[in-house]
């Protein structure tokens with residue numbers, strides 16, 4: 109299954125060319141979008157995703173769904189990348205070591221259960 | 233515009249019903265509501281039915297006409313899906329149909345069957361209320377999403393797990409006398425804190441259980457109630473619905489729920505009341521932090537103040553603003569598609585004086601119900617008032 113916009117975005121992150129969609133009002137969002145989800149502007153440009161983000165909140169998940177059976181326990185975090193936030197699985201550090209404010213970078217990894225590509229927030 | 237009265241309510245026991253199907257559960261609730269209402273079945277014009285994951289759990293889509301059959305009715309029936317707020321929107325649309333003069337008598341409610349699924353399959357099914365691309369694929373579960381909000385709350389406003397534990401303890405206490413509740417077991421703060429972690433900082437006893445159950449209401453116009461001599465002292469006087477970005481990471485603040493604020497503002501305005509007028513409330517406490525977010529979103533507390541409310545005794549049965557006298561989702565149970573209807577059924581019983589916890593709110597006239605979908609990307613608020 110391909111997901112127009114999303115797969116392209118994940119590939120870009122994997123190539124170190126991560127981007128987000130920016131509207132004239134300065135709102136950031138992630139594809140696929142036809143309009144800004146905050147103000148409705150159809151004038152969306154690609155902007156460079158900052159290399160570094162910081163963990164804003166996280167959870168250590170001990171009970172995942174079937175797609176994450178081989179990951180438990182794993183940390184899922186929401187990280188601040190300036191005009192946009194990303195939600196991803198934290199790697200490069202034990203789940204118990206994750207903290208709010210921790211610096212991370214966006215990367216692409218593999219879901220150990222399904223083999224699918226996965227957005228990773230890698231500890232820097 | 234006509235007023236809308238709750239002529240009858242019906243609930244199944246909330247809990248594990250491995251031997252029963254969803255259709256059987258909803259049939260029981262609908263017949264109970266019909267019987268209590270005293271309404272001639274021929275007068276019921278439509279059924280608004282809430283259900284979230286029946287296609288996954290029972291391989292049964294197109295449930296609404298099936299549920300009409302089970303309720304013994306031959307009338308149009310439509311399913312409403314808004315994740316855990318499914319019954320809330322089903323009832324809101326029924327209220328709107330009666331108010332507009334389009335219908336005089338509606339049956340509305342919902343049902344969910346969940347315990348027949350494995351924990352992993354329930355986790356996956358519930359997670360579909362989140363953003364598939366950006367949240368589910370990042371391992372977000374329903375408890376996980378609320379854990380992200382809980383930690384964001386602690387970071388922004390303070391508070392700790394022990395504050396949340398008091399919410400769980402309170403709601404278990406409230407469920408003790410409720411015959412429809414899943415849990416009839418008092419718990420302690422230490423038990424909540426020591427329970428296994430599901431998704432840190434959400435522990436097993438911070439989370440609502442997996443539940444089977446159904447709820448149903450018969451709603452009638454003022455004119456119909458009067459013409460048919462119905463005993464229906466409780467009216468739905470306000471209704472509101474609010475929305476928000478689906479994915480948590482797109483929200484301005486991770487521990488504030490504007491969908492609730494928007495729904496509440498509309499419902500209060502509709503009823504001509506304010507948060508200060510409310511005597512008791514049933515809120516969507518799928519997790520302990522959700523109750524905190526709800527009472528702040530509904531305007532009873534400023535941001536950062538709601539987390540201490542249960543610990544300070546303000547929202548307990550004997551407090552100034554009892555919250556979740558039914559036991560809430562936490563202890564009464566949360567069959568997701570039935571919950572919004574159950575909240576209004578419980579509030580009706582509380583205001584009429586025939587709920588086992590009615591003694592705590594003898595003089596209450598205004599109650600509010602709050603039903604949320606997903607991580608509060610949708611919220612439905614109703615104001616109920618009783619003739620005194």
Ligand SMILES: [Zn+2]
Pocket residue numbers: 131132133134135144145146147148149
């Ligand atoms: Zn914008």
